[in-house]
Amino acid sequence: MATTIAFFVAHEQTLKCHVIxxxxxxxxxxxxxxxxxxxxxxxxxxxxxxxxGPIGRFTNGRTIVDVIEIAVxxxxxxxxxxxxxxxxxxxxxxxxxxxxxxxxxxxxxxTSRKYTPDQYAGVLIDQYSQQLKILYEYGARKVAIFGxxxxxxTPRELVEFGASLGSAWVDEINDAVQLFNDMLxxxxxxxxxxxxxxxxxNINIFGIGSVDATSLEALLLPTRGAAVGGPFVCL
Numbered sequence: 001m002a003t004t005i006a007f008f009v010a011h012e013q014t015l016k017c018h019v020i021x022x023x024x025x026x027x028x029x030x031x032x033x034x035x036x037x038x039x040x041x042x043x044x045x046x047x048x049x050x051x052x053g054p055i056g057r058f059t060n061g062r063t064i065v066d067v068i069e070i071a072v073x074x075x076x077x078x079x080x081x082x083x084x085x086x087x088x089x090x091x092x093x094x095x096x097x098x099x100x101x102x103x104x105x106x107x108x109x110x111t112s113r114k115y116t117p118d119q120y121a122g123v124l125i126d127q128y129s130q131q132l133k134i135l136y137e138y139g140a141r142k143v144a145i146f147g148x149x150x151x152x153x154t155p156r157e158l159v160e161f162g163a164s165l166g167s168a169w170v171d172e173i174n175d176a177v178q179l180f181n182d183m184l185x186x187x188x189x190x191x192x193x194x195x196x197x198x199x200x201x202n203i204n205i206f207g208i209g210s211v212d213a214t215s216l217e218a219l220l221l222p223t224r225g226a227a228v229g230g231p232f233v234c235l
Contacts, residue, residue, distance in 0.1 A: 082139030090135065093146035095180060098124055100151055104161075104173055117176040125183040132191060132200070141198040145188055147181040149205045150174055174206075181206050 103111045103120055115123060135143065151157060152173030164171035181204070188202040 085139030086141045090143045121180040146203045148177045
């Protein structure tokens, strides 16, 4: 997919795997001044866990480079690697940036002129499917797949596009995201049928992110920076 994948691994020294997350964040770990970029990581809070302060990493977790080190420790034995990975839980969340930083940035990318929302979701799901199959081939057997969030509620998109008529958020974006989520659910069903020795679980973030505004939880959300309007609250 169009986004960059980085890996974070939590494990014990015995290499008993706990969690390997596949998320949408840069795997470049050292962007600091004077490079011309908005992605600066030399602010103080980036180094909060380091005694010397910021060291130019986007994350305090492991990146794909760190994961390669684990592969070196395990050696080139495919059976050993597969056995190790089969014990891991893989939370996977990919796709938000394909919309936020591609499809809905028409001034920079032609994607929205090339594909309808339905076509674009199909292209992403096709690529996603191939990536998940590769993950399975490497040994992954427990995979939690997160759908996309209600990104039409984010402040950036509201400033860029403005809320839709009669709505508190950008319906065009949320509708496009929902197309992706619907196809993702079908993909997860397909994977569970065809890869019966594994377990793929779909996490409906979009549904979780749309909360009934009459609930106590929703009443508390505005103090945490949520966008409120209509019958739902965008997280």
